[in-house]
Amino acid sequence: MKHFNIYILFIALFMGSFSFAQQTPGSKQTKPIAIVGATAHIGNGQVIENSVIVFENGKITSVNTTNTNTPGMTVIDAKGKHVYPGFIAANSALGLVEVDAVRASDDQDEVGFMIPHVRSLIAYNTESKVVESMRPNGVLMAQVSPKGGRISGTSSIVQLDAWNWEDAAIKTDDAIHLNWPSAFSRGRWWLGEPAGLKPNKDYAEQINEVTAFINDSKAYLKGDKKPINLPFEAMQGLYNGKQKLFVHVNDEKGITDAIYFAKDNNIEQLVIVGGAEAHKVTDLLKQYNVPVLINNPHSLPANDDQDYDMPYKLAKQMHDAGVLIGIQVGNAENFQTRNLPFYAGTCAAYGMDKEDALKLITSNNAKILGIDAFVGTLEVGKDATLFISEGDALDMRTNILTEAFIQGRQISLESHQTELWRRYSEKYKNQ
């Protein structure tokens, strides 16, 4: 057995990288680790130059500027580098789909129209090659959301270095996802109607269907619950405040209606996902304390007459109006979730303060997802889920990670892609 291990080690060294298909999850933190000398971006707006960050048993134990070197501590010299809390991708499809065009690899969208009982977590593939490609860019946690239908199902939040979905989960069944009825519908061209968009005449009826589902589920939950109705059972978390309702909606009218809908139905924790026109209803959003996960800003304006930079500057407008906002990734392709830091960078380019823009993918997303008690910033007591970058992690040129940790465990920054890179760079070197 010993010889076998040495042999494996030899192969690994020879290849210049770990040669397994997927990266092996990092092992439990056994010794205190201190990151010394870096510029620490705390994630709450604060920056500490020449910082010392210590973590032990997976939790941050100290964040300051003086070195308290204790015996047995591993010290990482990070002078000139930058430390960030792990970025959090909201409303992702990570681990649910591997190759978009290959149906067998796609578990995002279950059959059924109102299926809150369908849970994303159990389908989350920890060994996805797409998931491991997130980590070299600093994306270390993600909400994994089901798609499709009216009520798509229930999401969960995971960290991206795990053996299976059980140890990946950092918040199980956090929210139920509702796709708000569209204000416009397409003409049925096959029946000779014009193919363009026209007002959806079934809009009110479609909202009533959801209301009826809610009323039915409430009546069920108050009764003797016989026979067992799984979709109704799954709605309980919305009424006892344990789960959030994520409403996916972009237009002004839809957002307004969704806010009153939640209020009328006594759903306390509402989050708007998308919100392309949320800047038109900031007063209402503030009045009811509703946060918005805005679309990834690398999108085209919704209409021809919108400003060319509308998707870029939406964050600044919402922030200035005092609405709690984060960035969601559901409107981009799955693999592009790794560009999350650059979405925040774009919001900074179009008016936001850089540290405020950083919050959009750290502390704000943590608050909106309900995980801010233990992740989202570099503060004492929180999970040591963080990374070190050569430079500014919101800019493509300098987002170059040297070390990353999830719950204090040092994780691999290799991937299927870095392995191919090394392999083929070697190929030409040896020719």
Place this chain on the structure above:
Amino acid sequence: MVDSDDINIYRNLAGGVTTIQILHGSANPIGGRSAIIKLKWGESAQNLIFPDSPKFIKFALGENVKQSNWGDYSRSRFPQTRMGVEQVYTDYFSRAKEYETLKKSGKPYRKDLEMETLVEILNKERFISCHSYVQSEINMLMEVAERFNFNINTFTHILEGYKVADKMKEHGVGASTFSDWWAYKYEVNDAIPYNAAILHNQGIVTAINSDDAEMSRRLNQEAAKAIKYGAISEEDAWKMVTLNPAKLLHIDNRVGSVKVGKDADMVLWNGHPMSIYTKAEKTLIEGAVYFDIERDKQNRETMKREKNELTTMMLQAKNEGLKTKPVVKKVDEHFHCDTI
């Protein structure tokens, strides 16, 4: 076909883009002719065409031409496999050679526009841009081209180009690739964001391409990814969206760098052009300002006023009892290389 008033031309100007090659979809191994245009927004389509630009044609390989993702009803058109694709090329170019021999012989022949275009390729009068993904098909097309004594000019997307950079170098073909796209089809399983860096390091003329109006307005950032993935120098990364694509399009005598005698197609950036924090302030084509960030601000005000006036007029008309019609929302279809 080009809508020279398309708002996306303006949005691209606002992202510092001045010249583009526009290609249709990738449904067929041998596609149609492409155009090189300058983004002179608002001028006639004819005026957008790059003057005396070289002739190009689009080829395509992979899942799109073999209809892999078209559903269960698209299983009968030849080719359905990469094996078939080779035979399509061999067949067409064999026929083109025969056609040319007949034409040159002085005997009567039936004029065939398809064959005329392929003969231009055989005679090196028309360049090929080929949509490409995996190494086997890339090598196949280079081999077919060599058999018929012509060259592939550019492999576009070329996501496994990094595996065959040595062969590409030998063939003399250039590369125009995505910065970091992958995982959307089976054939991009081995696509890596280090592709541009490896190709560049092996001496291939490498450009970064987009596939849509959204990404093409952030080409400066897409180029910056070559610095992150593969540690390319800033100057070399910048060339991937300036001089290198100009070389691949054979228009580098006119555009692609700031040089005495070249067209004054320039962008004034408010910072390092590859920084995420930088914006284009002015975009010039042949010395004329087509985008100006200050003018854009003024136009916003003008448009807001105009929109208010129109809305007021419409409301007045409605209140006076004039006929109204329901709202119709305009939607543009956006074409990608997968669009059928």
